[in-house]
Amino acid sequence: MDRVNVYEVAPRDGLQNEHEVVPTEMKVAFIERLIAAGYTDIEVSSFVRPRWIPQLADASDVVARLPRDTGVTFWALVPNRRGLERALDAGMHAVATFMSASETHNLKNVNRTTRESLAGLREVIATAVAEGMRVRSYISTVFGCPYEGHVDVERTVHLAGELLAAGADHISLGDTTGMAHPQQVFDVLERLQGAGIPLDRLTLHMHDTRGTALANILAGLQAGIRTFDASVSGLGGCPYAPGAAGNAATEDLVYMLHGMGYETGLDLDAVCEAGLFIEDALGRKLPGRYHQYYRGSLDRRGARTA
Amino acid sequence: MDRVNVYEVAPRDGLQNEHEVVPTEMKVAFIERLIAAGYTDIEVSSFVRPRWIPQLADASDVVARLPRDTGVTFWALVPNRRGLERALDAGMHAVATFMSASETHNLKNVNRTTRESLAGLREVIATAVAEGMRVRSYISTVFGCPYEGHVDVERTVHLAGELLAAGADHISLGDTTGMAHPQQVFDVLERLQGAGIPLDRLTLHMHDTRGTALANILAGLQAGIRTFDASVSGLGGCPYAPGAAGNAATEDLVYMLHGMGYETGLDLDAVCEAGLFIEDALGRKLPGRYHQYYRGSLDRRGARTA
Numbered sequence: 001m002d003r004v005n006v007y008e009v010a011p012r013d014g015l016q017n018e019h020e021v022v023p024t025e026m027k028v029a030f031i032e033r034l035i036a037a038g039y040t041d042i043e044v045s046s047f048v049r050p051r052w053i054p055q056l057a058d059a060s061d062v063v064a065r066l067p068r069d070t071g072v073t074f075w076a077l078v079p080n081r082r083g084l085e086r087a088l089d090a091g092m093h094a095v096a097t098f099m100s101a102s103e104t105h106n107l108k109n110v111n112r113t114t115r116e117s118l119a120g121l122r123e124v125i126a127t128a129v130a131e132g133m134r135v136r137s138y139i140s141t142v143f144g145c146p147y148e149g150h151v152d153v154e155r156t157v158h159l160a161g162e163l164l165a166a167g168a169d170h171i172s173l174g175d176t177t178g179m180a181h182p183q184q185v186f187d188v189l190e191r192l193q194g195a196g197i198p199l200d201r202l203t204l205h206m207h208d209t210r211g212t213a214l215a216n217i218l219a220g221l222q223a224g225i226r227t228f229d230a231s232v233s234g235l236g237g238c239p240y241a242p243g244a245a246g247n248a249a250t251e252d253l254v255y256m257l258h259g260m261g262y263e264t265g266l267d268l269d270a271v272c273e274a275g276l277f278i279e280d281a282l283g284r285k286l287p288g289r290y291h292q293y294y295r296g297s298l299d300r301r302g303a304r305t306a
Numbered sequence: 307m308d309r310v311n312v313y314e315v316a317p318r319d320g321l322q323n324e325h326e327v328v329p330t331e332m333k334v335a336f337i338e339r340l341i342a343a344g345y346t347d348i349e350v351s352s353f354v355r356p357r358w359i360p361q362l363a364d365a366s367d368v369v370a371r372l373p374r375d376t377g378v379t380f381w382a383l384v385p386n387r388r389g390l391e392r393a394l395d396a397g398m399h400a401v402a403t404f405m406s407a408s409e410t411h412n413l414k415n416v417n418r419t420t421r422e423s424l425a426g427l428r429e430v431i432a433t434a435v436a437e438g439m440r441v442r443s444y445i446s447t448v449f450g451c452p453y454e455g456h457v458d459v460e461r462t463v464h465l466a467g468e469l470l471a472a473g474a475d476h477i478s479l480g481d482t483t484g485m486a487h488p489q490q491v492f493d494v495l496e497r498l499q500g501a502g503i504p505l506d507r508l509t510l511h512m513h514d515t516r517g518t519a520l521a522n523i524l525a526g527l528q529a530g531i532r533t534f535d536a537s538v539s540g541l542g543g544c545p546y547a548p549g550a551a552g553n554a555a556t557e558d559l560v561y562m563l564h565g566m567g568y569e570t571g572l573d574l575d576a577v578c579e580a581g582l583f584i585e586d587a588l589g590r591k592l593p594g595r596y597h598q599y600y601r602g603s604l605d606r607r608g609a610r611t612a
Contacts, residue, residue: 178599181565182524211558211595215520218488245595252517259487289517289551293484 004262005041005227006254007172007203008034009247010278011062012043012077014235016053017246018282024058026281028065033277034232035070037270043096046077047086063090075136079110084124088131095128097121097168098138101155102145105176109140118159122166129167136170137163138205142188144179153188157195164201171202172229175216178209178245182219189223205229206248207237208287213248214256221262228253233275234288249288251275310568311347311533312560313478313509314340315553316584317368318349318383320541322359323552324588330364332587334371339583340538341376343576349402352383353392369396381442385416390430394437401434403427403474404444407461408451411482415446424465428472435473442476443469444511448494450485459494463501470507477508478535481522484515484551488525495529511535512554513543514593519554520562527568534559539581540594555594557581 011031015022022030027045034042044066050057059076066074075094078084087095099117100106106114121137128135141148142156160171173188185204193199204220206213206229217228230253236246254268272294279286279295286292317337321328328336333351340348350372356363365382372380381400384390393401405423406412412420427443434441447454448462466477479494491510499505510526512519512535523534536559542552560574578600585592585601592598 178595181562183566208595209599210561211520211555212562214517215524215562218521218524245599249517255516256487256518256521260489289484289514293515293551 002262003226004221004257004264006039006250006257006264006266007041007043007075007227007229008039008232008250009043009205009229010034010232010235010250012046012056012075013229013247014231014278016046016055017236018055020282021055021057022281024061024065027058027062030274030278030281031062031066033270033274035067035072037274038264038266039072040265041073041075043075043077046079047083047090047095048077048079049082060086060090063092073134078124078128080120081124081127084128088133092133094134094136096136096138096172097124097163098140099159100140100145100176101159102141102148102151104147105141105145108147114155114159118162121163125163125166125168135168136172136203137168138172138174139163140174140176142173143175143184144177146177146179153191156188157192157197160192160197160202161195164197169201170227171197172205173202174205175207175213178207178213180206180216181212182215185216185219186223189220189225199224200226203227203229208234208245208248209237214252217248217253218256221257230254232271232288233279233286233291235275235278235286237287245287249291251288251290251294255290308568309532310527310563310570312345312556312563312570312572313347313349313381313533313535314345314538314556315349315511315535316340316537316539316541316556318352318362318381319535319553320537320584322352322361323542324361326588327361327363328587330367330371333364333368336580336584336587337368337372339576339580341373341378342573343580344570344572345378346571347379347381349381349383352385353389353396353401354383354385355388366392366396369398379440384430384434386426387430387433390434394439398439400440400442402442402444402478403430403469404446405465406446406451406482407465408447408454408457410453411447411451414453420461420465424468427469431469431472431474441474442478442509443474444478444480445469446480446482448479449481449490450483452483452485459497462494463498463503466498466503466508467501470503475507476533477503478511479508480511481513481519484513484519486512486522487518488521491522491525492529495526495531505530506532509533509535514540514551514554515543520558523554523559524562527563527566536560538577538594539585539592539597541581541584541592543593551593555597557594557596557600561596 231247234249351365537553540555
């Protein structure tokens with residue numbers, strides 16, 4: 001059976017966009033439920049400046065409280081050298097860097113040109129690798145930029161090549177505001193492959209802003225991609241920016257993959273339970289379709305009603 | 307450019323599931339907005355017994371108030387001979403019949419065996435064709451039954467063949483409770499083709515209960531299907547059965563199709579405006595992703611805020 005790896009981003013990409021700051025113990029309890037569901041990779045937090053993202057200011061505390069020897073690789077986002085040092089101090093073994101393919105998005109997001117970002121990340125990645133860490137590098141706005149619109153695929157080809165050469169073992173191609181369509185996914189992946197970038201070094205990170213995340217993932221799957229980022233119950237997006245949907249929902253993705261005969265190692269019901277847990281913790285309705293169906297099924301059986 | 311036909315079901319499959327009865331004039335205003343968006347086919351109501359679906363009890367009134375000479379084919383659902391007569395009396399030129407592939411769903415839905423339903427529909431279709439009407443026939447639960455689970459594709463092969471032989475010009479294959487996955491779509495369509503049923507006589511009618519509707523449609527598109535049912539803003543499902551999502555959302559589908567270079571004849575912004583109109587009329591948040599993104603964009607621009 002063909003294996004697909006689902007890289008879970010809800011504790012980081014999901015919770016960083018919540019208005020409420022989730023207590024540390026609740027984050028840990030959430031991640032413990034994810035571990036129990038069978039993931040191999042979970043992005044647990046972010047070592048960006050606490051002032052930027054107070055929701056994840058407790059990254060070191062979260063990491064310190066995670067269970068040991070689970071076999072799961074825990075990842076954390078690091079924006080720069082300082083973030084990497086904090087991640088090292090916290091005992092992380094795997095970090096994720098980020099920058100945008102489009103100039104304007106990168107400037108607005110990290111206040112640097114893409115050239116400056118790339119130069120900085122080369123150092124960060126080299127240091128991380130020298131410390132024995134695994135590194136994945138996000139490239140955002142690959143499939144479109146909310147400020148510039150179309151983004152030339154050659155920018156992504158260049159950045160992906162440079163980041164891999166710097167030592168990243170995986171590139172996550174981000175459809176940051178959900179603008180991609182399946183033909184574009186085929187085209188971008190074909191171009192990257194043509195430029196010598198192996199598909200097994202690539203991940204798709206699709207947002208569901210326009211409802212196309214799972215269709216885009218299907219296209220990636222057909223093209224040969226075998227790692228996909230997803231977020232439990234579609235957690236993410238910004239609840240205070242109406243219509244800014246989160247990542248592809250893990251439950252929907254896993255339902256589709258299992259139906260198609262792919263092995264993920266995940267227990268779908270256990271993923272759903274993690275989704276119910278974090279929804280209850282946040283106290284807002286999460287957008288994932290399978291998640292809502294699952295909660296509805298339980299409600300109808302009376303399992304969750306008083 | 308390759309042409310794809312989007313068959314709009316919101317006024318029927320959407321509104322029949324709303325708790326509130328939408329006033330006739332509001333339904334007509336909704337359909338007028340759909341006409342303006344560029345559809346060729348709109349399913350406007352249902353001539354089932356008013357006692358069964360009071361939400362659509364005004365079918366004749368709706369039809370009587372629709373604009374003439376729009377070039378749009380208006381369709382209405384008819385369950386049986388009596389429904390067909392009412393549709394004829396109302397001046398309809400196109401009707402849709404329905405039955406389920408699974409025995410249990412058919413029994414629960416229309417209180418007949420599939421054999422009884424098929425016998426009845428053969429007559430209904432023959433009469434409709436003799437009256438010069440076009441007929442499409444829905445087959446529900448093709449991809450799974452909420453009572454029986456797996457549904458043998460041979461049941462669908464048999465029913466589709468019989469309904470086409472009876473005079474239907476199109477079969478709409480329904481994933482009634484959103485259980486399908488893309489590989490199953492490929493497999494079912496391949497089997498139907500193998501049985502001599504041409505793809506251009508087939509439509510996919512996918513529900514988004516588990517978030518897979520658009521991915522399943524993409525599979526259908528790749529397999530050669532060129533007509534898809536969809537519902538503005540994902541209208542449909544039952545707001546009082548938590549998690550029972552509606553049809554594939556038209557806006558999401560059209561965004562994907564246009565991005566991939568397919569021509570639909572639809573003005574996406576005009577479809578979105580129809581979605582905002584019916585959402586305001588219903589007073590509940592509709593689930594379509596692109597719809598929510600569109601409303602959010604307007605809110606952020608201040609166009610819809612006081």
